Amino acid sequence: MADQINGKKVASVVLDACRAEVAELMAEGRRPGLAVVLVGSDPASEVYVASKERTCLDLGMHSRKLELPASTSQEKLLEVVADLNADEDIDGILVQSPLPPHMDEGEVVRAINPAKDVDGFHPENVAKLALEDPSGFVPCTPLGCQRLLEAYAIDPAGKHVVIVGRSLIVGKSLALLLMAKGPWANATVTVAHSRTQDLVAVTRQADILVAAVGVPEMLGAEHVREGAVVLDVGVNRVDDPEKKRGYRLCGDVDFSAVEPLASAITPVPGGVGPMTIAMLMSNTVKACRARRGQQEER
Numbered sequence: 001m002a003d004q005i006n007g008k009k010v011a012s013v014v015l016d017a018c019r020a021e022v023a024e025l026m027a028e029g030r031r032p033g034l035a036v037v038l039v040g041s042d043p044a045s046e047v048y049v050a051s052k053e054r055t056c057l058d059l060g061m062h063s064r065k066l067e068l069p070a071s072t073s074q075e076k077l078l079e080v081v082a083d084l085n086a087d088e089d090i091d092g093i094l095v096q097s098p099l100p101p102h103m104d105e106g107e108v109v110r111a112i113n114p115a116k117d118v119d120g121f122h123p124e125n126v127a128k129l130a131l132e133d134p135s136g137f138v139p140c141t142p143l144g145c146q147r148l149l150e151a152y153a154i155d156p157a158g159k160h161v162v163i164v165g166r167s168l169i170v171g172k173s174l175a176l177l178l179m180a181k182g183p184w185a186n187a188t189v190t191v192a193h194s195r196t197q198d199l200v201a202v203t204r205q206a207d208i209l210v211a212a213v214g215v216p217e218m219l220g221a222e223h224v225r226e227g228a229v230v231l232d233v234g235v236n237r238v239d240d241p242e243k244k245r246g247y248r249l250c251g252d253v254d255f256s257a258v259e260p261l262a263s264a265i266t267p268v269p270g271g272v273g274p275m276t277i278a279m280l281m282s283n284t285v286k287a288c289r290a291r292r293g294q295q296e297e298r
């Protein structure tokens, strides 16, 4: 039986540390502020944005939620981003993905001031991650995965980490993070994706297996070597008429099949998910400190 990696518990430790830092910054006259921009009314995005706002307020941070209609033009969104870039009360800017299909998400991300890019998707921050420059922002979900490993004293150094999924948001960034030279990294990393041949043979080599695919319960017992650590990043809604809301949440890993084999595993929900918001708050506090330092130097 695997140890369950409790993301809620680790996230609350991270949030407590953020709360203390917010209090410290406020005593110095600086309140960290996060702006979240939501375009359209994607139901999952609305849930995420509400939760980010709640967490911000709970920590004593300044929160601004901007809700724009799905018909908003690219130009208008770029104007909103420019205003937030110039706003002294805002340290972090997050434009919730996905944007409506008529928008160019890349252009929007590039318009965000990299010093306020707490999602870590701006090319400057991606480059800093690749260059192992700690002044940049690392995307929140990969950062949360690394933090979970640290909290459970699962050192990836020298281990074979296999990540299924190569998105910038998760797989690719986590690969960069865990292969870096440094604490809770130094792993040998393999990244698999939809064109990988014989996925089972690849994933069975993993000491630490990370699923970031977006296919409900795709990875089963056959994909996992006995004793492996399994991090399930997937969050999928699956129809379930027995549930009041008509669906249940599940990961990319078939939990009941894999749990008996793994040495440790994250559940869904309650695993990686809570870490993402916690690391977003942590990145916003970091942005506030960095901007404050720069102001003092002037």
Ligand SMILES: NC(=O)c1ccc[n+]([C@@H]2O[C@H](COP(=O)([O-])OP(=O)(O)OC[C@H]3O[C@@H](n4cnc5c(N)ncnc54)[C@H](OP(=O)(O)O)[C@@H]3O)[C@@H](O)[C@H]2O)c1
Pocket (backbone or CB within 6 Å): 141, 164, 165, 166, 167, 168, 169, 170, 171, 192, 193, 194, 195, 196, 199, 212, 213, 214, 215, 233, 234, 235, 236, 252, 272, 273, 274, 276
């Ligand atoms: N917990 C959190 O806070 C959090 C945060 C972000 C995302 N997520 C969840 O994590 C999952 C992945 O998100 P994402 O944004 O990275 O998704 P994504 O951009 O759709 O990327 C999915 C990746 O999985 C690969 N893939 C798809 N089908 C595959 C298959 N049959 N075999 C092997 N690889 C396959 C894709 O390969 P190709 O590149 O070849 O297409 C792609 O690299 C989703 O369930 C998402 O909801 C959770």
